[in-house]
Amino acid sequence: MKQVFIKTYGCQMNERDTEALRALLKSRGYAINDDAHNADVILLNTCSIREQAETKAIGKLTSLLAQKKRHGTVLGILGCMAQRQGEKLQKRIPGIDFVIGTEKLHRVADYLDEHFTDVKAKPMSTIVDIASEKNSQNKISARDLRPHQVSTFVSIMQGCNMRCTYCIVPQTRGRERYRPMEDILEEIQQLSAHGIKEITLLGQIVNRYGQGEFPIIDKQSPFVQLLEKIQPLDGIERIRFMSPHPSGFGNDLIQCFGQLSKLCPHVHLPLQSASDRILRAMRRPYSRDQFRQIILRLREQIPDIALSTDIIVGFPSETEDDFNATLEFFEEISFDMAFIFQYSPRDGTPAALYEEQIPENTKAERQQKLLQLLEQHSHRHNQKLIGTTQSILVEGKARYGDTKFWGRNPGFHKIIFDGEEDLVGRFISVKIERASTTALLGKRIS
Numbered sequence: 001m002k003q004v005f006i007k008t009y010g011c012q013m014n015e016r017d018t019e020a021l022r023a024l025l026k027s028r029g030y031a032i033n034d035d036a037h038n039a040d041v042i043l044l045n046t047c048s049i050r051e052q053a054e055t056k057a058i059g060k061l062t063s064l065l066a067q068k069k070r071h072g073t074v075l076g077i078l079g080c081m082a083q084r085q086g087e088k089l090q091k092r093i094p095g096i097d098f099v100i101g102t103e104k105l106h107r108v109a110d111y112l113d114e115h116f117t118d119v120k121a122k123p124m125s126t127i128v129d130i131a132s133e134k135n136s137q138n139k140i141s142a143r144d145l146r147p148h149q150v151s152t153f154v155s156i157m158q159g160c161n162m163r164c165t166y167c168i169v170p171q172t173r174g175r176e177r178y179r180p181m182e183d184i185l186e187e188i189q190q191l192s193a194h195g196i197k198e199i200t201l202l203g204q205i206v207n208r209y210g211q212g213e214f215p216i217i218d219k220q221s222p223f224v225q226l227l228e229k230i231q232p233l234d235g236i237e238r239i240r241f242m243s244p245h246p247s248g249f250g251n252d253l254i255q256c257f258g259q260l261s262k263l264c265p266h267v268h269l270p271l272q273s274a275s276d277r278i279l280r281a282m283r284r285p286y287s288r289d290q291f292r293q294i295i296l297r298l299r300e301q302i303p304d305i306a307l308s309t310d311i312i313v314g315f316p317s318e319t320e321d322d323f324n325a326t327l328e329f330f331e332e333i334s335f336d337m338a339f340i341f342q343y344s345p346r347d348g349t350p351a352a353l354y355e356e357q358i359p360e361n362t363k364a365e366r367q368q369k370l371l372q373l374l375e376q377h378s379h380r381h382n383q384k385l386i387g388t389t390q391s392i393l394v395e396g397k398a399r400y401g402d403t404k405f406w407g408r409n410p411g412f413h414k415i416i417f418d419g420e421e422d423l424v425g426r427f428i429s430v431k432i433e434r435a436s437t438t439a440l441l442g443k444r445i446s
């Protein structure tokens, strides 16, 4: 049986794609091997969002070429970087066997079958398949769940119709394509039958699900309709979603937080900048005040709702005033968590050509300032939970300590406690005793 090693870079969408690919390969008689040295096939499912992500994958690939020379290992590069660079990759790294784009992952097993059938008959030449494919969004539902897995991602759409000036995703993932609601619901029911209790709906802009294609019913967007249909499904206890966009975050969705008991009180809402001028330059179609209004209305529904965000510092032409607007707004909202990135120019995006690029040291200083503020806020939010009792879904063993296990509360806080293996997959109550910036420690009480 041929052994396949897959390394995944980047976001949850990629992780979910890799899971579907693993399942597909297993169903076609391949074995998944966690050790690249023992693999007949090495596949890298890549990310393009930042230059660094691509550099890492190229470095890995280059080092794997030696293994290929020694053992004839098959090397394939998949996903966003494959989509973006296509034949350029083949020229840049001669020796790779496959370059397979984001809409063609379901073809990987076919290509491997052909390769292993024909390899003796003719020398292998690189296969580059980055064409778009109608309905490729419906080919990502295969599952490869771990024993006792209780939480998983469900991709409900692919692609993005926005044109943020810094972002490569519309080029790597294509236009928005939505899965039929019935297919998604059926998949979730099957997941529930396998013991899954918590699902996270995934999409590049998850709240745009079905827009322009599925009807609005009783003033409710297709995404809200989907949430309402998941709510009564047996066995599913928690619903989350990643990542919404502020411009489609309407009242119908905000009200769900007060009405749907399974919808977890946590929203990850990318802000990127709180300078209206920079938001326009980024082509993000909302203002700081519109973002603020969403947060205020969410807090009306659930006063202590957990909030996280993404911020880009050092976008071209960002002045000290622009950055201070972000700093002040960050202080005002007080996020529980945030991913704070330095702007990284991506070839093929409009912002990469903007003249007023910001020096790297300025970007680093701005990032540090925000990170310091975030640390204070996260610490403060976590401290407030000391003494409270939290319901957590136990996910598994913690990295440190033989008796330590971890799970998350509805607000997505990570909580560590002393426990045993048979608690994995169960809801338990934990009293919080200590808090750091990144985790909470507690004692199981039931």
Ligand code: SF4
Pocket: 160, 161, 162, 163, 164, 167, 168, 169, 170, 204, 205, 245
């Ligand atoms: S919304 Fe903007 S940042 Fe997000 S994936 Fe689409 S283009 Fe990229």
